[in-house]
Amino acid sequence: MRVFRGREPTIAADREASTGLLEVAADGERAVRVWTPHRQLAFGRRDRQQDGYDRARDAAAELGFPPIERDVGGRAVAYDGETAIAFARAEPIDDFRRETGERYEHLAADIADALVSLSGVDRNRLTHDEPENAFCPGTHSLSTAVEDGRLRKVAGLAQRVRQDAAITAGILLVDGRTELLTVLEVVYDALAIPFDPDSVGTVAVAGGPSDPDVVRRTVEETLVGDAEPTVEPAGNLLEDSSKHD
Structure with missing residues (x-):
């Protein structure tokens, strides 16, 4: 399995690198990448249909989160450039109409195992x-239950499938909850999408380590x-991406 580490110098180059994971899988190899993306606010395709989209982009930029648009996933997610981790696993496939659910389940189980192996995550x-x-919001997430039974989301998953390859990926919040809440509240308010700040969780809040390097290594190994x-x-x-251009 090919394992890719680090991030590229710019947001655009880093996103192109992630696209290359699909090309690796299309060539018949499996690949994993776990990294800390640049500081950014990544909007989903549905966000662009909201009346307040331009206001949301401006608000994110004013708070120091460059707005970008991603190809997979649902609504807006924030990366602080330091503690929000992205993870992805790409694999070749024979039939794009099959095993979508199994890939989600496999990745979710692996992320859960990684969180459990980190001290303090129950x-x-x-x-x-x-x-x-x-x-x-989506149907493929990992949340932690706090003392009174309320849930806090720690990880969200997404998937992109082509005829010859699939990539299952997601975001894992390690720490930095206060700053992430600030930008998410403003952006979701501009988009007029209901958002409960208390629903945001992190590995650190769940009792795990706040060091993103420790979490990154554990997730990669898993x-x-x-x-x-x-x-x-x-x-x-x-x-790898340029070979297929």
């Missing part, structure tokens, strides 16, 4: 249920599993 408090009015990893810089993905 498996009994992990659930696939989605908090009400969460950021980037996504690789029993495979033999070949570690490469993320920049190699740009080369």
